[in-house]
Amino acid sequence: MIDTDAVVIGAGPVGLFQVFQLGLLGLEAHVVDVLPEPGGQCVALYPDKPIYDVPGIPACTGRELAQLLLDQAAPFLPRDAQGHSTRLHLGQQVAHLSRDDCGHFKLTTQQGRAFRARAVFIAAGAGAFVPRSLNLPGLGDCTNVHHHLPDAGQPAPWAGQHVVVCGGGDEALSTVVALSADTPERRPAQITLQHRRDVFQAEPELDAAVRLLMRDGAVRLQTGLPDALDTDGGRVTALRLLGSDGQPVSLPLDHLLIRQGLSPRLGPLAEWGLTLERKQVSVSSATFESNLPGVYAVGDVNTYPGKKRLLLCGFHEATLAAHAASAALNPDAPQHLLYTTTSPLLKQRLGRA
Ligand SMILES: Cc1cc2nc3c(=O)[nH]c(=O)nc-3n(C[C@H](O)[C@H](O)[C@H](O)COP(=O)(O)OP(=O)(O)OC[C@H]3O[C@@H](n4cnc5c(N)ncnc54)[C@H](O)[C@@H]3O)c2cc1C
Incomplete structure (x- = not known):
């Protein structure tokens, strides 16, 4: 059980x-996020696209903004000897929220991590980002089905084997390009791109790169609709497809990468008892507190009159929510507004005294 002042759900x-x-x-x-990387939509949906409307930053990409925010929060996300932030919990989906008799919140993740906190900040965007999968019975139990690429430096499970990559968008096509260009020790022996048809929904450069690989025989395309799996000993051995001509096709494989x-x-x-309006948490626009005292909601996940789903608005909400929570948690302490430019206390907290 990790005891802390606050848990933030979502590292967007x-x-x-x-x-x-x-x-x-x-x-x-x-801060807890189900994704393996912090940055939320900025990193998951538009890492290389420019953003032009963050105050004081004329232009930066989604990934650059996430890195700037991480750098800014670094004094409050200390690292251990291995360089891992001890307060940033990735690959963890917060599943349960309850309150004990002393008023402390207890949060647990699907993966088994538990927190006790005095305040909760829901910064969950449109929800936990989970990979879109194939709707095939038995898929979830197979050990050679993957949705993520291994971290750099980690062994690739498909090295020297046949990997089938499912998808026809940017993610699938960039995966195919990355796999073909991987080091000889990590590269698969055979790469098949599986998509329902021979038309992709990807950036033109990616489309061109994959067609070049197909032309050179480095990647094979198998069209058709996935219909069923052949399995053996907890592993998928073949993907069964319905071809565009209505004929069944069997695609043998060693690893399936969706x-x-x-x-x-x-x-x-x-299911936490929050008042929701069209899947968004209703909050006060003064404190960003939800109907559950001590539970605040900020960013794309909340709603209030005049709400705009913009980064700038989310930053404003996070600021006011922090001040409201601080006042609620320390009712007897004076709540002076301090400036980072002039306050020795804030400079000390930032490690810049
Ligand atoms: C293509 C595109 C372009 C955009 N361009 C701009 C722009 O130019 N300017 C602008 O101001 N805005 C832009 N936006 C909007 C902006 O990205 C969002 O307003 C912003 O990302 C919201 O941030 P957030 O932290 O509230 O949510 P998110 O970025 O959605 O992050 C929420 C995080 O919470 C995690 N999460 C959710 N539930 C759980 C759970 N139960 N357990 C663990 N983790 C959980 C999710 O995995 C996610 O990482 C754009 C959006 C898109 C899609």
Whole structure:
């Protein structure tokens, strides 16, 4: 059980800024995200696209913004000897929220991590980003089905074997390009791209790169609709497809890599007793507190009159929510507004004294 002042659900841009604002006010926060990387939509949906409307930053990509926010929050996300942030919990989906008799919140993740906190900040965007999968019975139990690429430096499970990559969008095509260009020790012996038809929904450069690989025989395309699996000993041995001519096709494989993008799921949040309006958490626009005292909602996940789903609005909400929580958690302490430029206390908290 990790004991802390606050848990922030979601390490998207607003969740990261929430950690920063809480840190300035002297509140320790742990931030949890189901994705393997922080940055939310900025990294998962538009890492290389430019953003032009963040105040003071004329232009930066989604990934650059996430890195800037991480750098800014770094004083409040300390690292251990291995360089891992001890307060940033990735690959963890918050599943349960309850409150004990002392008023502390207990949060647990699907993966088994548990937190006790005095305040909760839901910065969950449109929900937890989970990979879109294939709707085939038995798929989830197979050990050679993957939705993510291994981290750099980690062994590739498909090295020297036949990998089938499912999908026809940017994610699938960039995966195919990356696999073909991987080092000899990590590269698959055979790559098949599996998509329902010979037309992709990807950036023109990616489309061209994959067609070049197909022309050179480095990648094979297998069209058809996935229909069933052949399995043996907990592994998929072949994907069964329905061809465009209505004929069944069997595609033998060693590993199945499903790269069909991410889809947000509000999931368990919907069962926590929060007042929701069209799948968004209703909040006060003064404090960003929900109907559950001590539970705040910021960023794309919330709604209130005049709400705009913009980064700037999420940053404003995180600031006011932090101040409201600080006042609620320390009712007897004076709540002076301090400036980072002039306050020795804030400079000390930022490690810049
Ligand atoms: C293509 C595109 C372009 C955009 N361009 C701009 C722009 O130019 N300017 C602008 O201001 N805005 C832009 N936006 C909108 C902006 O990206 C969003 O407003 C912003 O990402 C919202 O941030 P957030 O932190 O609230 O949510 P998100 O970025 O959605 O992050 C939420 C995070 O919470 C995680 N999460 C959710 N539930 C759980 C759970 N139960 N457990 C663990 N983790 C969970 C998710 O995995 C996700 O990582 C754009 C959006 C898109 C899609």
